[in-house]
Amino acid sequence: MYIIIVGGGRVGYYLTKALLDEKHEVVLVEKDETICNAINDELGSVSIRGDGSEVSILSDIGTNRADMFIAVTGDDEDNLIACQLAKHHFKVRRTIARLLNPKHAHLFEKLGVDVPVISTEAILEIIEAEVPTHTLTHLRNIEDRKLEIIEIRIPPKATAIGKAVKELKIPPAAVLALIIRKGIKPFCPSDETIIQADDSVIAATPVEAENNLRMSLGVSDPKDA
């Protein structure tokens, strides 16, 4: 694949390196000459100096034949505009933009960014998973269905322990998909499954039912845990 990356910061640099290792054809566009030269010294002539939202540069590097266009500078507006040019002017099939303000995600999608990647949210998700007292982890949002897949870890004092799934007041719109229990193969819970301490419950739920689902499993607010 021919992949264009805009922004030679840490994200752009490691991404370029990873994609080169996978034998893709990669061009990295970076404004700063020093950064540009440093990357070229290390990775071979992969980086071109220029502004990723300038049409002439994008023409020079053959953006019209790119399979993928990825903008990962530190500025939301630069990433958006670069992707819009790639999408609407050069007809690139797939555009990906990093964004820092999660509120902009919807706008990005509407305006020609196929995949907005919210770095702050991604970091938050990793931290959530790593903090042991955190009982709830967001695994994935399914944006167009307004659903999310979450993992709830049952702490030792949860009220659901020792109860069968059918005795819990699981919100009707939510589904318990999987239970991961120490020492045995993960399994799909039935109505009769008894919840145990330290179970990990993977569930799909509408965003607005998340809180009720957590309560039904007797897991208190993550903040008090």
Added chain:
Amino acid sequence: MGCGRAGARLAGMLDADGHQVTILDTDSYAFRRLSPEFHGTALVGNGLDEDILRRAGIEGADIFVAMTQGDNRNIMASQIAKHIFNIPRTVCRIYDPLRQEIFNTLGIETFSPTTIFTDILKQHIEGKR
């Protein structure tokens, strides 16, 4: 959005004509450029932040004008005004002539001071020859 020389001047002129004007800038020092007769509102904040735009009263606005130094910032802010707040008219300054043409076709009113100024200058030079 943007209280540079042009922004401050435009705000003053529109205010003098009796329009209700709110001007935004990320730096309160920029408001020194407003004329003492300016009766509108000057608000510190980033025009890419929807909460700031709401505080500036964007929801009742008839027109949104983006004229900061950053082309991309102007384009993004105009698109927020148009697509999120449904402002009837958004006008956007874009220095880069090529970018200006492209975004004009994408539905925001754009002006390139570069094109306008060089055209005038060229006419002036050739006229005087």
